[in-house]
Amino acid sequence: MLRMFAKIVRTGIVTEPAPDTADIDKLGIEVKRGIDRRFAGSLAIRHVDAGSCNGCELEIHALNNPYYAIERFGVHFVASPRHADALLVTGPVSRHMEAALKRTYEATPAPKWVIAAGDCACSGGEFGVSYASCGAVANVIPVDVRIPGCPPSPQQLLIGLLALLRS
């Protein structure tokens, strides 16, 4: 146990601005202000993978690592759409997920903002529209913000959230 604490102490706080995270910190604070203003300090996001290749999920996970630590800005991921202010949808919408995505959307309380994250969610990406894919998220449910990228980096995801709060 002591050695674990020693490691924690020696590691220190990586979240503090390293040269290349300075921009991210600035960006995060803008997100935080927007959240304070519009959501009384907390934005609850429900992530829905509607057919992604799982690349976008890796970067959404990264938002929770100690470098980005997105919770410090009041953004947190919740386990149910009923607890969510916004849906973060990835992937082209596979036809097999079409109904599940619509139901998740219906289960989300208003204003139920929808963020389409990644090239596939924005435009259909590499998969487009086919017998198996509905393409872009906007083809299935209304979308408020699009965050392009394959996959979008954690920084791009933060920029996208900022755009949502300014919209």
Place this chain on the structure above:
Amino acid sequence: MSLERFLASCGSEGFATGTVDAQSLAPALCLEIRREHWVSAAATAKAAGLRWCALWARELDTGFEAFSCLAAQGRYVVVRTQLGANEKLPSLAPIYPAADRPERHAHDLLGVLFDDAPDTRRWTRHLAWSDKEFPLRREFRVDAARAPTPPDDRYPFVPAHGAGVVEIPVGPVHAGIIEPGHFRFQAVGEAVLNLEQHLGYVHKGIEKIAVGRDAMGLVRLAGRVSGDSTVAHAWAACQALERALSIEVPRRALALRAIMAERERVANHLGDIGAICNDVGFLFAQYQLTRLKEEWVRESHAAFGHRFMMDRVVPGGVAADLGSDNARTMGAHAAKLAAEVASIIERIEASESLEDRLMTTGRLSPEQAAALGAVGYVGRASGQAFDVRRDAPYAPYDTLTINVPSYRAGDVAARAKVRADEIQVSLRLICELAGTLPEGPTRAEVGAVGKESEGIGFVDGWRGEIVTYVRLDANARVTRFFPRDPSWLTWPALELLVQGNIVPDFPVCNKSVNGSYSGQDL
């Protein structure tokens, strides 16, 4: 040698219609047999101790050609047969249980009929197309307009009966940042009696939309079969293409591919060991390891221009080079990371609460793993010490020493341990590869060969063996693409290993296997 025994038996039983073909799908041997010998050949293979790897089919002008890939001691054999459109292919699932889902997939997508299959339910098909339509057939229009797809709420799960048995449906949308799929638990109290998976939710028609693509387009798609394995899948598709088109890839490009593949392995192992610890509430490891993973993917970005190195493996070579400065620092960083990971793993192993939660949890016995042909860390943690890099080495691994960690406990702890060991192996490989990077070009010209061609790729991704089949027309346009992600062989293992565990341990069992939904749904 079991492969020799198998080939000799096939010869003496009169199965083979011709001689063994060592060219068409090299490095695999090709054995053409008649349909009526399909099952006998599989039984002979089983008796000779061959591992079953993959099954796929393609449409002919009249009927189908079916392929079954088997292996022994790192040598591959592809058994192939032709059948008419209305002829039935005997099911291999009674002999090799892992063939069950691939056969159902082949039926759903192509309409191949199977005889004596133990499970005749649909697998990949939900309600997006009817049971009279087969997307991989030439007549099927990929872009035909379609009505909204209803929810698939009538999949015929195996019912459970008896006092006190409850069913717990979970998914497709899960309570986390994770891919979609459905799990149906049957439990008494907290104990799981049975788990049945219903996947296919992220089926994106990859095999169909690959048709007609050029080499570059195909590899871009292959890099998105499973985003977390983008390097490995792109490499496997490139191998298949390059073999079909007889392209010699420069040594430098091969070394760079291997560096990228090892970086991908390290990144995923770091993240997943952290996530396993997180699932049982040990946040120290989660934060330390995700910190290291972030630093690692940033270095990948600095060196290759993409955090996951997507689209960096391309037909003929690689699309990113490594400067000599970057190569030097990469080796130094790998050595530093090795020491830091070792110190964190030491603390993980010293934790009694983790030992209590992870040891004996989610046990897959070596016998079960062998029966399912489990690969990657799932196989290695259960006594199946197979690794394509060591046992069927492809360049540049043919000149490197690969240590393959293997345990027999088969529990969550053993799977995590294999991955911790593999991080060290990969980091040593990165040091070696970066230190001995050959000079020369990074890409070879890719051109059509003017006739139909086919090729196969075998790559060890971080999840395990990937088998990719590619067939091209005379203009080098794709006519068939089948990437077999290792998840096809490890998802069924999850159903077995969770039995008898408590429902709340399912997340950690699932994470310890970490099958790709996208990789298996295609």
